[in-house]
Amino acid sequence: MKKSFGAKTLIFPAPVWCVGTYDADDIPNIMTIAWGGICCSDPPCVNVSLRKATYTYGNIMERKAFTLSVPSRKQAKEADYFGMASGKNVNKFEKAGVAPVKSKLVDAPYPEEFLMVLECEMIHNLEIGLHTLFVGKILDVKIDESVLNDKGEPDINMVAPLIFTPVYGGYYDVGAFVGKAFGVGKELMK
Amino acid sequence: MKKSFGAKTLIFPAPVWCVGTYDADDIPNIMTIAWGGICCSDPPCVNVSLRKATYTYGNIMERKAFTLSVPSRKQAKEADYFGMASGKNVNKFEKAGVAPVKSKLVDAPYPEEFLMVLECEMIHNLEIGLHTLFVGKILDVKIDESVLNDKGEPDINMVAPLIFTPVYGGYYDVGAFVGKAFGVGKELMK
Numbered sequence: 001m002k003k004s005f006g007a008k009t010l011i012f013p014a015p016v017w018c019v020g021t022y023d024a025d026d027i028p029n030i031m032t033i034a035w036g037g038i039c040c041s042d043p044p045c046v047n048v049s050l051r052k053a054t055y056t057y058g059n060i061m062e063r064k065a066f067t068l069s070v071p072s073r074k075q076a077k078e079a080d081y082f083g084m085a086s087g088k089n090v091n092k093f094e095k096a097g098v099a100p101v102k103s104k105l106v107d108a109p110y111p112e113e114f115l116m117v118l119e120c121e122m123i124h125n126l127e128i129g130l131h132t133l134f135v136g137k138i139l140d141v142k143i144d145e146s147v148l149n150d151k152g153e154p155d156i157n158m159v160a161p162l163i164f165t166p167v168y169g170g171y172y173d174v175g176a177f178v179g180k181a182f183g184v185g186k187e188l189m190k
Numbered sequence: 191m192k193k194s195f196g197a198k199t200l201i202f203p204a205p206v207w208c209v210g211t212y213d214a215d216d217i218p219n220i221m222t223i224a225w226g227g228i229c230c231s232d233p234p235c236v237n238v239s240l241r242k243a244t245y246t247y248g249n250i251m252e253r254k255a256f257t258l259s260v261p262s263r264k265q266a267k268e269a270d271y272f273g274m275a276s277g278k279n280v281n282k283f284e285k286a287g288v289a290p291v292k293s294k295l296v297d298a299p300y301p302e303e304f305l306m307v308l309e310c311e312m313i314h315n316l317e318i319g320l321h322t323l324f325v326g327k328i329l330d331v332k333i334d335e336s337v338l339n340d341k342g343e344p345d346i347n348m349v350a351p352l353i354f355t356p357v358y359g360g361y362y363d364v365g366a367f368v369g370k371a372f373g374v375g376k377e378l379m380k
Binding site for chain 1: 234235272313
């Protein structure tokens with residue numbers, strides 16, 4: 001039997017990603033979001049949704065660029081802080097002791113200590129309601145060499161991204177390998 | 191040191207969700223996607239991206255509705271199959287032995303056996319490139335009572351959604367609780 005929970009933003013999993021931008025004074029800002037995903041393969045794009053009230057919203061509208069970085073399990077404290085404080089009042093990079101790196105590809109900064117970083121050019125914005133959806137064209141993905149396996153591929157358990165549970169506000173770890181995509185379902189293709 | 195991976199749809203985590211639709215003959219169809227996320231709190235909305243070549247794309251354009259359901263670790267085989275076969279050629283519900291339930295709220299079916307289901311009305315579509323992004327307004331979230339804890343809340347480890355690694359095509363489990371959002375970062379607010 002299924003129970004009805006009503007019209008809620010309740011689905012698992014949601015990501016925990018940090019959006020890096022510059023403000024009008026070139027002060028780097030960073031904000032954590034869970035409303036986002038990949039949205040196109042060609043050109044490769046991601047989407048993130050922001051409320052107009054956020055400092056990051058104005059920064060992206062002005063600079064047409066942002067970075068998206070993946071905090072690791074060990075950076076849950078910093079990621080959570082980046083989602084609570086506002087760049088209107090504080091330089092969150094400084095306060096958290098995280099170093100802003102100026103992207104060479106887009107007009108936005110990213111946190112040096114984070115293991116996986118996407119540099120994005122904003123190519124669409126769509127007002128939906130409380131949130132505006134921004135589409136960012138991915139120009140590069142940078143991954144720390146410490147989390148690459150012996151084939152040179154990023155190991156998700158070493159990147160250790162956080163999983164968010166909307167409504168209930170929990171951060172979770174990634175667990176064990178379950179199976180290969182375009183693999184475990186092949187027996188049903190017969 | 192960070193290594194450059196180029197312009198790729200490479201970020202962790204991505205979800206594994208199944209999109210339920212009806213075709214012009216009212217045959218239920220279901221397709222697995224990993225390009226999607228939550229995109230607005232009010233009205234509560236999710237987004238999913240589809241290639242025009244998919245059967246689901248035409249179904250959503252025609253019926254303006256879809257369901258989004260979350261396969262569990264134990265349904266990895268069915269989910270993987272739903273991402274490989276096309277509804278143009280086969281009734282995937284029948285082939286996988288999954289029962290389509292007609293939503294009472296939107297013009298789309300969902301798989302009875304799946305533990306978490308969202309019923310959505312398509313309110314926007316945005317062509318980005320190879321993929322079109324669809325925004326679905328969530329009318330209800332239905333969750334199987336078997337995965338609710340003693341507070342009546344869904345337990346993510348019981349729902350056991352799959353985590354997808356883009357580019358590398360792996361399915362992973364959700365792991366342990368790491369901390370509370372709007373909690374673990376509070377000490378940096380001081």
